[in-house]
Amino acid sequence: MEDNKNIEFSADALALAKKLMGRYPEGKHKSAIIPILHLAQAEFGGWLSPKGMDYVATLMNIQPIEVYEVASFYSMFNLQPVGKCVIEVCRTGPCWLMGAEDIVNHIESKLNIKVGETTTDGMFTLKTVECLAACGGAPMMQVGQKYHEDLTFNKVDSILEDYKKNTTEPISHWAKDKIKA
Amino acid sequence: MSKKLLTEHFGVQGIDQLPVYKQHGGYSALEKAFKKTPDEIVQEVIASGLRGRGGAGFPTGKKWSFIDKKSGKPRYLVCNADESEPGTFKDRYLMEVNPHLLIEGMIISSFALGANLSFIYIRGELLYVYHILEKAIAEAYEAGYLGKNILGTGYDLELYCHTGGGAYICGEETALIESLEGKRGNPRIKPPFPAISGLYNNPTVVNNVESIATVVPIINMGGEEYAKIGIGNSKGTKLISACGHIKKPGIYEIELGLPVEEFIYSDSYCGGIRGGRKLKAVVAGGSSVPILPAELILKTEKGEPRLMSYESLAEGGFASGTMLGSGGFIVMDETTSIVKNLFNFTRFYHHESCGQCSPCREGTAWMEKILHRILHGHGTLKDVDLLWTLQKNIDGKTICPLGDAAAWPVASAIRHFRAEFEDFVEHPEKYQDVKHYFNQIEDKQLA
Ligand SMILES: Cc1cc2nc3c(=O)[nH]c(=O)nc-3n(C[C@H](O)[C@H](O)[C@H](O)COP(=O)(O)O)c2cc1C
Ligand code: SF4
Numbered sequence: 001m002e003d004n005k006n007i008e009f010s011a012d013a014l015a016l017a018k019k020l021m022g023r024y025p026e027g028k029h030k031s032a033i034i035p036i037l038h039l040a041q042a043e044f045g046g047w048l049s050p051k052g053m054d055y056v057a058t059l060m061n062i063q064p065i066e067v068y069e070v071a072s073f074y075s076m077f078n079l080q081p082v083g084k085c086v087i088e089v090c091r092t093g094p095c096w097l098m099g100a101e102d103i104v105n106h107i108e109s110k111l112n113i114k115v116g117e118t119t120t121d122g123m124f125t126l127k128t129v130e131c132l133a134a135c136g137g138a139p140m141m142q143v144g145q146k147y148h149e150d151l152t153f154n155k156v157d158s159i160l161e162d163y164k165k166n167t168t169e170p171i172s173h174w175a176k177d178k179i180k181a
Numbered sequence: 182m183s184k185k186l187l188t189e190h191f192g193v194q195g196i197d198q199l200p201v202y203k204q205h206g207g208y209s210a211l212e213k214a215f216k217k218t219p220d221e222i223v224q225e226v227i228a229s230g231l232r233g234r235g236g237a238g239f240p241t242g243k244k245w246s247f248i249d250k251k252s253g254k255p256r257y258l259v260c261n262a263d264e265s266e267p268g269t270f271k272d273r274y275l276m277e278v279n280p281h282l283l284i285e286g287m288i289i290s291s292f293a294l295g296a297n298l299s300f301i302y303i304r305g306e307l308l309y310v311y312h313i314l315e316k317a318i319a320e321a322y323e324a325g326y327l328g329k330n331i332l333g334t335g336y337d338l339e340l341y342c343h344t345g346g347g348a349y350i351c352g353e354e355t356a357l358i359e360s361l362e363g364k365r366g367n368p369r370i371k372p373p374f375p376a377i378s379g380l381y382n383n384p385t386v387v388n389n390v391e392s393i394a395t396v397v398p399i400i401n402m403g404g405e406e407y408a409k410i411g412i413g414n415s416k417g418t419k420l421i422s423a424c425g426h427i428k429k430p431g432i433y434e435i436e437l438g439l440p441v442e443e444f445i446y447s448d449s450y451c452g453g454i455r456g457g458r459k460l461k462a463v464v465a466g467g468s469s470v471p472i473l474p475a476e477l478i479l480k481t482e483k484g485e486p487r488l489m490s491y492e493s494l495a496e497g498g499f500a501s502g503t504m505l506g507s508g509g510f511i512v513m514d515e516t517t518s519i520v521k522n523l524f525n526f527t528r529f530y531h532h533e534s535c536g537q538c539s540p541c542r543e544g545t546a547w548m549e550k551i552l553h554r555i556l557h558g559h560g561t562l563k564d565v566d567l568l569w570t571l572q573k574n575i576d577g578k579t580i581c582p583l584g585d586a587a588a589w590p591v592a593s594a595i596r597h598f599r600a601e602f603e604d605f606v607e608h609p610e611k612y613q614d615v616k617h618y619f620n621q622i623e624d625k626q627l628a
Contacts (some may be wrong), residue, residue, distance in 0.1 A: 011272040019220045023341045025255070025298070028381055032361035034346040038305065064444055066363075073365040074346025076305045093468055094424045094511055096525045099618040130349060131468075132306050135424035135509070136431045139622065145309040152622045173308050 002081050004052035009059070009166040013043050015181035017059060021036060030062055033070050037077055040171035042179060046086060047078035048074045076128065076173060081119040083125040084170045085163045088142045091128040106153050110160060111119035123164060144171035184410055186398040186418050187391070188434045191278045197313060202281040210400040214289040215334050221344050222293035226396060228404030230416035233263055235352075235389030236467060236507040237582075238491050241396075247376040248294055251385040257385045258296045260287060260393050262303040262310075263345055266467035267529060268350060268455040268509025271420035272390035274432045276303070276310050279394075280317035282339065286393040288326060289400055291338050294386055298339050301390075302357055305345045314342050349533035353581050354387035355379075356535065367535050368581035412438030415490035419505070419549065425512035426618075428452035441465075441487045441494075445512065458514040462597075465494055466506020468526050469586035471593030472519070473503050477581055499593065516617045519598040520605045523590060524552040530587035541584040545574040548591055555602070558609035565602045569595055591607035 008067075009017060017036050021029035036056055037048065042053045048071055057064040071077045078086070089104050104126075108114055110116075111124050118125040134140045137149025141156075148159055171178065193203040197519060202208070214222055227242030259284065261477060264272040276283055283301070290301045301503070303311050318340055321327045329337045342363055345351050345411025351360045355369035395417065399407045408416050411527050415437035424430045427445070430453040435444065444450045445460065453461050463478040464470060481487055482501040487494065491510065494505045531545035548571050551564050572588040572595075605612055 023339075023343075025381065028362070031343070031361060033363040034305065034360065035344050037346065038344060040306070043449060050283060069365055070346070072238060074305070074348050078349035091213075091525075092529050093464075093522060094526050097425050097511070097513065097517065097522070097618060099616075099622040102622060129306075131265060133264045133270040133273045133304070135268050135270050135511070139431070142306060147309075150581065173305065175308070176314075178308075178312055 001025040002049065004047070004049040007044065007049075007051050007055045009039070009043055009055075010179070012179050012181065013039050014059075016179055018154060019181045023061065029165060030060065031060075033060065033067065036060065037067070037071055038172075039179060041077060042174040042176060043082065044122070046082045046084070046170040046172055047080060049079075070109065078141070082170075083123050084167050085123055085143060086125045086130075086171070087160075088127045088129045088136070090130070090132050090140050091141075092131040094131070095138040098138035100139040103151050103153075103156060104140070106156060107160070110157065123167065124160070126129075145173055145175050185434050185435055186410075187275065187282065187394055187420060188432070197277075197281070197317065199281060199317070199324060201280070206401075207281055208324075210397045211285050211288055211326065212332070212490065214292060214400050215332060215336070218438075219293045219295055220221060222289065222400070224569075225404035226293070226399060228294055229399045229407040230404075230409070230411075230414065231395055232414075232416070232491065233389055233393065234419065234470070234508070235397070236266065238505065241388065241392050241599045243297065244376065244388070245290075245294060245386060249372070250295060250385055252384070254383045255298065255381060256294055256296045257380045258287065258291045258294050258299040259357065259385060259387045260299070260301040260388050260390055261352060261357060262301050262307075262390045263353050263357060264307075264390070265304055265349040266469060266507045266509055267273055267526070268422060268424060268464060268467045268511040269507040270422045270424075270474045271432050271508060273307055273310060274306075275390055275394060275420065280314050280397050281321070282394045282397055283390055284317055284321050284326075286332070286396045287340055288321075288614060289396050290388070290393050291340070292336055292388075295391055297337050300341055300343045300361060302343050302361055303349075305347050308344060311342050311344050315481065318342065321505060334477055347528075348535075350535045350581075350583060353583065356385060358385065365535070366538055368583075370580055405434065410436055410478075412488065412490050413492050415492060415505075418507055419489070421508045421510050423451050423488065423510045423512070426455050426458065426514035426517070428455055429510045431568070435489055437488075437490045438493075439489045441489055444489055444510075445479075451510075452513050454512070458516065460512065461517055462513045464503075464509070464511040464513075464590075466512070467509035468529065470504040470506040471499055471502075471588060471589050472597065473501075473593070474597050477501050477502075477597070497550060499589070500596075500601050503593070514617075516615060517595050518605070518612050518615065518617060519601050520555060520612070521617070523594045524549070524556050527552055527587065528581065534583060534587070538579040540575045540582065541579045541587065544571050544584070545587045547571055548587070548597035555609075560606040560609070562603060562606055565595060565599065566605065584605045
């Protein structure tokens, strides 16, 4: 089974994790688990392996199972390897009304992958997600923390082209440049 | 144009920064509030008639008055910024454009409740907004609006942002509390209610972003003045998220009581249906509320104009009415297949069920499967009745209202569009290649 590379937080991530844990009352630092899993996903290349989650458990001084059960409940945590650039297309009602299905089909044929798959060069993973609170800009998709709204086929093409050209490091929801205490 | 209480300064360049926010009257409500006692603030909010903007419409002041102040346990205010109800995107907009409005509301509300530690729980997908809020909170600390001995009053408040991980159910207040404690988002059985035993088993109030932001104009103008806006028991203004087949999707702050017809067709709001098409149906308050066909959303069963208010939208009960809910207004034109739309919604609820109660976990799965087979031409007329029975067996029989929220769209779609379901079952081919959206995504001009 594949594993996260570099299972260790950078100094910045460590400092931020400590700061976040300090926000909750005495003995309640477990509250910080979701924010810290976001940091872990950013630090570990976009996904969480069991060893990566064990690291979080040690860091937070909680049981590994407490981390697994949380990481597996929330849809933003990838428990399998993903491409550098995870494309999350909203598929719910309002976006569907505005053509989300065809946006997904378009990306599938453009990248030659199905929903849930990663391109062979490891650049893109395609996911569908539920409503992202951007219904006024439907159809839409998210990459990292960026919302791309009012999509058209042409717009999608140029967005993909852009990511292909400019992505060197994996893009995470918790942006790398925001990992500072 | 109706009054703008929340969005008045949204067009101001730099309103997300504290100095600009202050130039436009920001934090004056806070100074006013500190001249009152916490109980006087609660009374103002009761007098305003404000009802929760998160979906259930429970009176905010009343909720505050339930919080246990006797036991001496620490009290918490948690802002529900999980905004995940399909069709709803107002809280995101409010926090992104004017974060200090929410922060000012949080400080006043926390003071009223006697909370010294408060959280804004924001959905994980909105991390970019989380960073906007964090920056604004840092500014507020810097200015002495947060921290110890705020403005010399002796009142202490720590306010933090907290992020979710992607789960609609965490918008339900007890699931949100579980999630904030670092667990899976499984709703708790009530009672006890959060006002008695919430976060870390201490008294807690959970309020929606818009509810908390509205406390600012209420304090500024006084509860009684606020209560003069609106209609009946629907006081004040409300942010409506408008989307779907309309010319001008977006956020509109309306005075409650605006006629639905004006909201849909006036150029000040949605601007009518795209491409000159006809209105078919509306889901008026987020995906969970009953869908209504055009004739029933524009006029009540009695033939009176339907208004954008809690009472008017509910007029006729579920037989012919709906709910204001979260104000997520989803408009569908004549090309929309109600069956396909229902499949989409049902898949959503199945995907988002936390799985604790069998009627919700199994029922949503069944309903999705049945709709899937209807969609693919394998449905029978009996399936329509089966769907009806299934939704009835979920409604009211679960721990949290997600079960009801999954049942109501099914019930209302069948109630108002049964003939279309039957036609779909008998002639599925008719519906296969119908495009229910404009070819705008093919970069062609709108008709
Ligand atoms: C499944 C489900 C999802 C919900 N999602 C949200 C939400 O995203 N935002 C919100 O404010 N309330 C949501 N609610 C309502 C909350 O449980 C709660 O009533 C609300 O936050 C209270 O705030 P208010 O009184 O200010 O409206 C949801 C309820 C349910 C059952
Ligand atoms: S109704 Fe559904 S979402 Fe709510 S507690 Fe039960 S299983 Fe979970």
